[in-house]
Amino acid sequence: MATNALGPHRDPSTVAVVMADGLPLLEMAVPGRIFGLRLDQPDLPRHTVLAVTVEDASITTSDGITLVPPHGIEAIDRAGLVVVPTWHQPGSIAPPERLLAALRQAHRDGAVVAGLCLGAFVVAAAGLLQGRRATTHWAYADALAATYPDITVDGAALYIDEGAVLTSAGSAAGIDACLHLLRRGHGAAAAATVARALVVAPHRTGNQAQFIPAPIPPAAHGDALDDVIAHTLANLAQPADIDALARRANMSRRTFDRRFSARTGSPPLKWLLTQRVLLAQHLLESTSLPVDVVARRTGFSDAVALRPHFRRLVGIPPQAYRQAFADSGDPTKPEHRVHDTSVSQRVRPALRRPPYGLAGD
Structure with missing residues (x-):
């Protein structure tokens, strides 16, 4: 499966992370830590991480920590990868329509959209999981299947990669999903380098495999x-x-x-x-x-x-x-x-792959 060609106004090295009031800090922090890590290794890919707020104002995490994300939803239009790291409990606070519209546009532009943990419900609400396989936190897998019967929900999967769309299980599984996306775009050693720096396992098998020392x-x-x-x-x-x-x-x-x-x-x-x-x-x-x-x-x-x-x-x-x-x-x-695995791979220009996408024959 291959993603569509990325729109000219989108940067494949830009990652937008959607944040909202009342969400847990751990889940919101994971994508920025994986893609925003700076190490003194010239071959490690560099990403620009945009912290995007749904409220267009400061937010308070579920732990009472105040954050001031510097970007509004419009910043999603610049990203080659959009991550919804989590969301509110199903049936409580619905995602705003302008967020859903931004996700749909990102998908049409060829960006990869990832819904981690309860973020899968947001990606589903945007209509991007219709006819696809998906996962979410195991405790809410039945709710996802009941709410969106056109999605094949696998509550046992750590993460499921559908090419243009990825979903993952809860909390720490977001680390695995983000490392998987890093590996998918830049190779095994890049993901292993970041994993080693963060003192986490290079990989736990999800829907798509990676090299595991x-x-x-x-x-x-x-x-x-x-x-x-x-x-x-x-x-x-x-x-x-x-x-x-x-x-x-x-x-x-x-x-x-x-x-x-x-x-x-x-x-x-x-x-x-x-x-x-x-x-x-x-x-x-x-x-x-x-x-x-x-x-x-x-x-x-x-x-x-x-x-x-x-x-x-x-x-x-x-x-x-x-x-x-x-x-x-x-x-x-x-x-x-x-x-x-301490030195990242060099991606040869002979294969021009979509950002974080899977090339065809």
Whole structure:
């Protein structure tokens, strides 16, 4: 899926964050912290974050802290990414029509619109989620589905990326969603650099995957399930039979599936495919190995077998991903190019992708 071409008056590096009176500070602060972080690294992308107030005046957070956002709703017209980080309880205070109109116009102009936590209700009210999948805070997923029956609501998802529109679960999930958008626009290392600076995990799997240096928390010694996970991660190139993994954990298949899903957030096969694609991303970024070799080293028979899974999770084909996010280095030494998550990737100009969007073939 690709977003529309961005309108000429919109800046792909400008992020508008919608704020309103009575909302929690944490949720409103997350986008600005992710996209506005300044580090002494020249390759880290620079964004201009616009704090936009719905009230056109000072606001008071739910914790009693007074803020004075310097921009009104009209500033949304300049942004390539618009984030509604949260909103009031469903059924209480409706979003103003001029905010909804600004979101619709942003969408028409090719900007990405993100509704984090209860902000998903605002994006839905603007009509931008019709016929799409979406998520929100788990406690309000049923309310979102009941209010907007034309939306396929997944209350279990951490975030759902529909290309031009993204929604996320509550509170800290906004960090994951914003890091995902950063990665989507600028590569794995840029997101990892920001995550490291903020001392948060580089990624928790949502609807769309990213490279995870340590995707599973450290295992307790002697835990059979965690031993299986560690073994599988260390042998992604090898054929993996889920029944065999269950036997390795000394569990029935049904118990294994249930405990594995509780431990990782995904069924075993889905998790395995995701980890293989994540490793393929890493190899595409950090080596110049042929795609067929990358496929075999990540458990796929060849590039043809890798491609549909890679495209489904990442949004673009493997070769296009490499063109956008490959490290610079000596292409004659594919085995000696080091992936360093402390240094951001260089986005090559050969692939002109929409801001935070997913390029097509």
